[in-house]
Amino acid sequence: MALTDVNPYPDLHCMWPSEKVRPFSLYGCxxxxxxxxxxxxxxxxxxxxxxxxxxxxxxxxxQYSDTVIGNVTVDMIYGGMRGIKGMVYETSVLDAQEGIRFRGKTIEDCQKELPKAKGGEQPLPEGLFWLLVTSKVPTQQQVDWVTKEWNNRAHIPQHVVTMLNNFPNQLHPMSQFSAAITVLNLESKFAKAYADNVHKSKYWEYIYEDAMDLIAKLPTVAAIIYRNLYRDGTAVGAIDSKKDWSWNFSSMLGYDNKQFIELLRLYLTIHSDHEGGNVSAHASHLVGSALSDPYLSFAAAMNGLAGPLHGLANQEVLIWITKLIEKIGENPTDDQVKQYILDTLKAGVVVPGFGHAVLRKTDPRYTCQRDFALKHLPNDNMFKIVSQLYKIVPPILLEGGKVKNPWPNVDAHSGVLLQHHGMKEMNYYTVLFGVSRALGVLAQMIWSRALGFPLERPKSMSTDGLMQLVKKQPTQQTQEKAKAA
Known part of the structure; x- marks a missing residue:
């Protein structure tokens, strides 16, 4: 489809962007x-x-079914399908220069516009979920309604609690989290409706019910895991109907500090979605396309999130910073930090927390966490080191000439904030990430079923087959030479 400054869909009564070059955008409209x-x-x-x-x-x-929207290169195919436009994901879009936009809203927009708890400064995740589902900024009353719904749906079946209590302590928190979500699918309203031959036009309604139930239950599941592993199996307590989703989660974890509750609200908001191509979002989208219920689909997402190249990255950052402190101390000079970075790179190890598959600027999720730290913990030693890395790492990576994005991502900061507030169990951080990611992928799943998205089934090729195909196609260089001639 050609880029245009004219609304290509005039029958829709929506405002068209004023910029001269802007592609037609489903979510923007x-x-x-x-x-x-x-x-x-x-x-x-x-x-x-x-x-x-x-x-x-x-x-x-x-109207546009035959329109070509992109080309696929051999490098894309061997590079993990990087950059291939191959799916529709409504709830968020990641721009290389601007960062994540939730239904067109930046993180800064969300911090300003979404409703907050009384006396709070950070947006309530309930409001973000409403935005992701409807594309509209909710009122305070609408957010309060979501809070009440989730509090009413938060009950965990006893058989799931028993299973969690019987897991060995050596089992990683993410493995426990994924297993519990899978077993919760006994509660799936969609699975029951599908077995009763409900018409496909009603699928989204049961997906909605499951999504609301699952999001409501996740904090309790996550808190039981935390208490079992790190607090001697003490009880998480009951849901308080007067508290919002994040506040209840914080209380069940055992953290009643107002600043930690605010941090958790921010954390659960900014980690919620990162368009559809990342591993966890794509995994839920793929498995959901087989009409697996939201519990099974989200469990698949969590298994992907558990990988070191995805959700475990924040843990990798903290391990690296901890080793840095052990070697050069808690108050290193810039020169000491620079040398440690150079030694890391010489050893063939990447500096964790820097770079991103899509972004070509500092991750806005990093920036908002930095702002939080500057306001609430400016003298924290680990935060000071993170600030030094923010200043020192990008120029070093740029000098190497091989890094497309030398700037910090979300993982470069989140663990340090949690450490400061007393949550020092690094193995658990990805579970917090997982609770948050439910907001985005389940909001999308409602729309995937509402719009009747089919089974996802891309075509794969062998290397031999790809070589034969390429031989029949003119290369880009050949095409350019032909045009020049």
Whole structure:
């Protein structure tokens, strides 16, 4: 599809961006096209939105079904499908220069516009979930409704509690988390409805119910794991109907410090979604396309998140910083830090927390965490080291000439904030990430079923087959020479 400054879909009464070059954007147009229901019941709002979006997408597909939107190179195929435009993911988009946008909203936008707890400064994750599902910034009443719903749905079946209590302490927290989510699928309303031959037009309604139930239960599951492993199996207590989702989670973990609760609200908001191509989001999207219920699909996402190249990265950062402190002390000079970085690179080891597969600037999720630290813990020794790394690492990586993005990502900061507030169990950090990621991938799953997305089944090729195909195709250099001639 050609880039244009003219609305290519004039029948839709939505504002078109004023920039001269801007591709047609499904998610960007949603903000203007969706109705503005003031109901505080999320299901009622979706009942209005789903038919509108089904019609809009159907008409778009009909008009542009044959439009070519990109090329695939051999390097992309061997490079993990990096950069291939191959799926629709509505809830967030990652821009290389701007960072993540949740339904068109930057993190800074979300911090300003989303409702907050009374006396709080950080957005409530309940509000972000409403935004991800509807593309609309919710009112305080709508956010309060979500909080109440999640508090009412948070019960954990006894057989799941028993299973968690019987896991060996050596079993990684993420393995326990994934297993518990899988077993929770006995509660799946979608699985029961599918077995009863519910019409596919109703799939999204049961996915919605499962998504709301699962998100509500995750903090309790995660807190039981934490208490069993690190607090001698003490009880997590009951859900307090007067507390929001993050506050209840913090209390069940055993942290009642207001600053930690605010940090958790920020953490659960910014880690919620990072468009559909990352491992956890793509895993849930892929497994969900087989009509596996949200519990099974989210468990798959968590198994992907548990990998060291994805959710475990924040743990890798802390391990590296801990080794740095052991070698050069808690208050190193810039020269000492620089030499340690150079020694790390000479040993063939990457500096964890720097670089990103898509981003080409400092991760906005890093920036908002840095702002939090500057305000609340400016004199923390580990934060000071993180600040030194922020200043010293990028120029060194740029001098090497091989790094496309030398800037810090979200993992470079999150662990240090948790350490400062007393949560020093690094193995557990990815579970917090997982609780947050549910907001994004489950919001998307509601829309995947509402829009009738099919089974995901890309075509694979062998190396021999790919070589034969390439021989039949003119290379880019050949095409350029032909044009020049």
């Amino acid at each position: 949603q903000q203007k096209c969706f109705s503005s229901s003031q109901s505080s019941n999320l299901k009622e709002v979706l009942d209005e939105l789903v038919p509108q979006e089904q019609k809009r997408v159907s008409e778009f597909k009909k």
